[in-house]
Amino acid sequence: DAGVTQSPTHLIKTRGQHVTLRCSPISGHKSVSWYQQVLGQGPQFIFQYYEKEERGRGNFPDRFSARQFPNYSSELNVNALLLGDSALYLCASGSYQETQYFGPGTRLLVL
């Protein structure tokens, strides 16, 4: 079975721009979570979506938004990019007892 996939793998943007990151969960998984991982730190929880509804939200500004589609894939959108948004963005799909299965991540660099 295919694992969690994310696109693109790398992205370079400039301050003030908007970015959309995409994630496809493992087949059969209905929840998708998004994390931001700054270099040298642990992942910070941004959102969890389950059955197309937001189920959990971390402490991130409203510039961050997400949605989940009928096929359970998901998009993370970030508006008005700041230099501090440079990070590895991880997507994870959820299964038994909330175990997270992570994708390879999208590395975003904001210049």
Add this chain to the structure above:
Amino acid sequence: AQTVTQSQPEMSVQEAETVTLSCTYDTSESDYYLFWYKQPPSRQMILVIRQEAYKQQNATENRFSVNFQKAAKSFSLKISDSQLGDAAMYFCASFSGTYKYIFGTGTRLKVLA
């Protein structure tokens, strides 16, 4: 508020030896899960072991086991017979009914040949 604390930024272990990584957590929830994840350099995060808070028995997965002390809010990971492939960042994480995942800052494990 939920918190997860890993007080060891880096640990080293000789190949074939045993090492224990520490983690403490805090939550007001009665029902929660605890996890250890492994992130090898430039590779995907993978689950090492999972513990349900309502279970008294410590979880075990092959060479990996936990020491779950609920009253002390401690959740340490023991790696037995360490192998070179165990070298990675290890993250302790919690999940509770507020649907938030909290990760610690990680412990970098070095395995010496």
